[in-house]
Amino acid sequence: MSPKYPLVKAGLLYNVAIWVVLMSTIRGSEGKLVKRHPTISYRAVNCRKHSAFITEFGAKGDGKTLNTKSFKSAINHLSKFAPDGGAQLIIPPGRWLTGSFSLISHFTLYLHKDAVLLASQDEKDWPILPPLPSYGKGRDAPAGRYQALITGTNLTDVVITGTNGTIDGQGEAWWTKFRSNKLTETRPHMIELMYSNGVQISDITLLNAPFWNVHPVYCRDVIISGLTILAPTHSPNTDGIDPDSCSNVRIENNYIVSGDDCIAIKSGWDEYGNRFNMPTQHVIIRYLTCISPTSATIALGSEMSGGIRNVRAEHITAIDTESGIRIKSSPGRGAYVKDIFVRKMTMKTMKYVFWMTGYYGAHPDPYFNPRALPTIKNINYMDMVAENVSMPGYMEGIKGDVFKGICMSNVTIGLASKPMEMMWNCTNVEGVVNRVSPRPCGLLREDKKVVECPFPEDRLPIEEVEFKNCVAPLAV
Ligand SMILES: *[C@@H]1O[C@H](CO)[C@@H](O)[C@H](O)[C@H]1NC(C)=O
Ligand SMILES: *[C@@H]1O[C@H](CO)[C@@H](O)[C@H](O)[C@H]1NC(C)=O
Ligand SMILES: *[C@@H]1O[C@H](CO)[C@@H](O)[C@H](O)[C@H]1NC(C)=O
Ligand SMILES: *[C@@H]1O[C@H](CO)[C@@H](O)[C@H](O)[C@H]1NC(C)=O
Numbered sequence: 001m002s003p004k005y006p007l008v009k010a011g012l013l014y015n016v017a018i019w020v021v022l023m024s025t026i027r028g029s030e031g032k033l034v035k036r037h038p039t040i041s042y043r044a045v046n047c048r049k050h051s052a053f054i055t056e057f058g059a060k061g062d063g064k065t066l067n068t069k070s071f072k073s074a075i076n077h078l079s080k081f082a083p084d085g086g087a088q089l090i091i092p093p094g095r096w097l098t099g100s101f102s103l104i105s106h107f108t109l110y111l112h113k114d115a116v117l118l119a120s121q122d123e124k125d126w127p128i129l130p131p132l133p134s135y136g137k138g139r140d141a142p143a144g145r146y147q148a149l150i151t152g153t154n155l156t157d158v159v160i161t162g163t164n165g166t167i168d169g170q171g172e173a174w175w176t177k178f179r180s181n182k183l184t185e186t187r188p189h190m191i192e193l194m195y196s197n198g199v200q201i202s203d204i205t206l207l208n209a210p211f212w213n214v215h216p217v218y219c220r221d222v223i224i225s226g227l228t229i230l231a232p233t234h235s236p237n238t239d240g241i242d243p244d245s246c247s248n249v250r251i252e253n254n255y256i257v258s259g260d261d262c263i264a265i266k267s268g269w270d271e272y273g274n275r276f277n278m279p280t281q282h283v284i285i286r287y288l289t290c291i292s293p294t295s296a297t298i299a300l301g302s303e304m305s306g307g308i309r310n311v312r313a314e315h316i317t318a319i320d321t322e323s324g325i326r327i328k329s330s331p332g333r334g335a336y337v338k339d340i341f342v343r344k345m346t347m348k349t350m351k352y353v354f355w356m357t358g359y360y361g362a363h364p365d366p367y368f369n370p371r372a373l374p375t376i377k378n379i380n381y382m383d384m385v386a387e388n389v390s391m392p393g394y395m396e397g398i399k400g401d402v403f404k405g406i407c408m409s410n411v412t413i414g415l416a417s418k419p420m421e422m423m424w425n426c427t428n429v430e431g432v433v434n435r436v437s438p439r440p441c442g443l444l445r446e447d448k449k450v451v452e453c454p455f456p457e458d459r460l461p462i463e464e465v466e467f468k469n470c471v472a473p474l475a476v
């Protein structure tokens, strides 16, 4: 399909054209010239030279017309600008029904404030992919997995952003199929970018994902910022943000209400993850607000078989959430979770503040090696306050594989009116604590010499990346 109108360039010609239109309307009402451009500015790592509207490719924002072909032809058309300053595809106000589509390099998908992308509920609109190489199997069903609503592979410099426009996954139909065991493939993610470098996902709202919301996998240099992610608190596996075998990741200013972990850091599953061997590393998470009554604020694992290291989290708020930081692993996973640093976390109404699970189970198939034991070490927490907590710490390491180098300092936990009888349950863990109340289990040894637990003083390279002010046209 070819566009109805020639592509609009956000260059001189385009501005002149709009200017002429504006001048005539403004002259009419006020009799003199007012300098006003019908554009909106937004923040992105890279701005684009060329622009087009989805409506130029035949799309209809009526909530009923299936627009997958328009998205595909628009993006296909814009791909020719990749070597010439890149392109942005603007989604104006409207309800744009679509199936899965793929992005390209040097590209921005921009959603206006009242733009809603509606995910099709017809399985035919979702191509099926093989399982990820680091997972070996799909999560819902061993066969394939539906391609994410918005996806991309092998990309460089890709941005999904907007003025808080919305992507609605309409996940209810998928959750129902999952609950009644009717799926033969794994449910689709909302956004999944694979093998890509320079990824920005920012300033949009994601509603009702069929499965995980944001899944960068095998990516580098990823910024995820200013997202509002909402799903019913009992919807299955609606994880917020899951960096998976990725390096250099910055997750900031996000507000997440979901039925599964708000953030889950992962790196592949058992023998498949060991073989693929790509860790998630150099991650900063800050200014996160999480509400997840059945899951964790930040989970590490359970799929961690490529390793997880150098993760920093600060300025984290959790309300009515099952746990604060949760490490999940199992014999069979191998690899490691190490060099984890958390500070300035505020929690209210929690079941657990600290939770480590050494026997999570959940294997892709029976061929995992039960002697592949994960190394869990150098896990640091400081300056944390919690209220209305049922159990401050449930710390379960693995027999013969002690979770080591746990450090907690300046942690004040207020208890629920009826807390669990056993406030700290520790097995196969060791570490040191100072100024932690209520007083932890004996395996976490009181040590007055620990003034505070470590938190790295250096900044990660991804923290130095700055946004530019970019401009999007408001109308064709
Ligand atoms: C991505 O790149 C790899 C390696 O160059 C290639 O084998 C694969 O086919 C590419 N995949 C896609 C979808 O472009
Ligand atoms: C974005 O939209 C969501 C849903 O309507 C709303 O809850 C949130 O406050 C908005 N965020 C911003 C920054 O406007
Ligand atoms: C404390 O937590 C319980 C649930 O465990 C909740 O019902 C109650 O409202 C909370 N109290 C306060 C003061 O937030
Ligand atoms: C302890 O942690 C709280 C909460 O983050 C913080 O306000 C306070 O300044 C910390 N105290 C010290 C001595 O660092």
Ligand SMILES: *[C@@H]1O[C@H](CO)[C@@H](O)[C@H](O)[C@H]1NC(C)=O
Pocket: 396, 422, 425, 426, 427
């Ligand atoms: C303490 O943790 C161990 C190991 O997970 C578990 O078997 C045991 O039931 C727990 N005890 C209590 C009282 O919760």
